[in-house]
Amino acid sequence: MAPGNHHHRYPQVKSPLRRQLHAPSPVRKFGLSALTKRNRQVSGNVVGASSLTSDCNSSERNTLDSGLQHYRTDIEVIDVDHDDDDEVEYVEVISDDDDEVEIVENVVAMQESEDKVEIVENVVAMEESEKEESLDDVNLKNGSFMVVDDSRDDPVTDVCSFEAYRKALESAENRTSKLKARGFGDVLRERCRGLLRSLRSFFRQDEEPLVDVRGEPFQSLSKEDVTAVKKAFSANVQNILVTHEKSNIDISVEKLRCLKPGQWLNDEVIxxxxxxxxxxxxxxxxxxxxxxxxxxxxxxxxxxxxxxYNYSAVRRWTSMKKLGYHLIDCDKIFIPIHMNIHWTLAVINIKERKFQYLDSFKGREPRILDALARYFADEVKDKNEVDVDVSQWRQEFVHDLPEQRNGFDCGMFMLKYMDFYSRGLDLCFTQEHMPYFRVRTAKEILQLRAE
Structure with a gap:
């Protein structure tokens, strides 16, 4: 509305008044703030420009017409020179009373609304473009899963593990907040799941079939095996049944009989x-x-x-020439412990960085684990010239393990702890399995082959 078009709305002033200059400020009691709020809501919803312009012009005229009727007639209007083509940004109304100064802000609704619509459309277009570009970071080319990692110069193409999937999620986390708000992470995860499902059969063709070893420790014994063990137990006690040449261990009938029910295991059989x-x-x-x-x-x-403690007494037991490997290269080291008439097991668990103690009666011997911690540090220092800080390794007295229910099966429990752990299995046997394990161990010794 041009300045010259609204002079007729105000009474002519008879005498000029001394005026004070005031900065423009919105007057809310005449409803202009409600008009501005309405304009913002319409702009936020990205409505059509023509509809928005019509609503704003109509609201502006109605509000000004109704609001200016309440003005006092003893006020003076200060006109500001404008070009005829310019929009009126505000009208300053000053009362002749110094305590009553009101400033009416006239918002140019059409221009502001069009600007807002254009800004919102640009933001939406930018977000869609960024989202499409980001989703292109995950490509399906020749069955390859490629993830662009900002910290690397080359793309990640390993899909046999979940490393590529993890890096894809990390890449999503580094996107802008706009992409996160639009659910980019969920889209990426779903595409990754679909990719893994589609390639599952492809990878299974290249992988070696997994062998289920959980049933192997409990394989049934044949009648021939049981008969051979019984025959060995009943032979002349002085007879040598088998000889293991590499270890120079002879097993006689008398020694093998320790595997009969109710007997304590001896050193040679173990x-x-x-x-x-x-x-x-x-x-x-x-x-x-x-x-x-x-x-x-x-x-x-x-x-x-x-x-x-005396490390030098066992220093030569683990030379490379004798073993063909270093102890530090193992996952687990098993140490049988004989305490008077009871067998227990200690484990140096290198893979999990802890020292374990297994007692079928659930006893605790911290001094044994302390000695083994000292030994392992000395051994690695001597053979590999490496200082290992075992002070941070955990000492574990395993309690979730099969318990002994009699006074003679401790040796068999100790052997089966080692057997199952070396298979990578949990200790999933009980006291009821001991008679079977005794016969099976005797059969394996007679055949000089553990299964």
Missing amino acids: NLYLVLLKEREAREPKKFIKCHFFNTFFFTKLVHSATG
């Missing part, structure tokens, strides 16, 4: 069985974890009852 476990791992390295099995004399040499 040590030969541990040798067979290591040979089993060497035959099928992909099926069993890498372990080392110390014999029953190791700990008594390491920690003598009279002289205490």
Whole structure:
């Protein structure tokens, strides 16, 4: 509305008044703030420009006509020079009373609304463009999963694991807040899931079939195996049944009879069985974890009852020439512990960085784990010239394990702890399995082959 078009709305002033200059400020009691609020709501909803212009002009005229009727007639209007083509941005109304100064703001609704519509459309277009560009970071080309990582110069193409999927999610987290608000992360996750489902059959063709080993420790014994064990138990006690040449261990009938029900296991049977476990791992390295099995004399040499800890007494037991590997390269190291008339097991769990103690009676012996921690640090320093800080390793007295219910099966429990752990299995057996394990162990010793 041009300045000259609204002079007739006001009474002519008879005498000029001294006026004070005031900065423009919105007057809310005449409804102009409500008009501005309405304009903003319409702009936020991105309505058509023609409809918005019509509503704003109509509201502006109605509000001004109704509001200016309440003005007092003893006021003076200050006209500001404008070009005829310019819009009126505000009208300053000053009362002749200094305590009553009112400023009416006239918003140019059409121009402001059109600007807002254009801004909103630009923002939406920019977000859609950025979203499309970001989603292009995940490409399906020749069955490859490519993720653009800002920290790398080359794309990640490994889909056999979830590393690429993880990097894709990290890439989504680094996007702008606008993309996050529009659900970019959910879209990416869904596309990744679809990709993995579509490629599942492809990867299964390249992978070696997984072998379920959970049933192997409980395989049924044949009648021939049971008959051979019974025959060995009933033979002349002085007869040598088998000889393991590499370890130089002879098993006579008398020694094998410790595997009969109600008997305590002896050193020769235990040590030969541990040798067979290591040979089993060497035959099928992909099926069993890498372990080392110390014999029953190791700990008594390491920690003598009279002289205490003595690393030099066992230093030559683990030379590269003798073993063909270093202990630090193993996942687990098993140490049989004989305490008077009771067998327990200690484990140096290198993979999980902890020292474990397993007692079928759930006993606790912290001094044993302390000695083994000291030994492992000395061993790695001596063989690999590396300082290992084992002070941060955890000591664990395993309680979630099969318990012994009698006074003679502690040795069999100890052997089965090692057998199952070396398979990578949980200790999923009970006292009721001990008669079967005794016959099976005797059969494996007679065949010089652990299964």
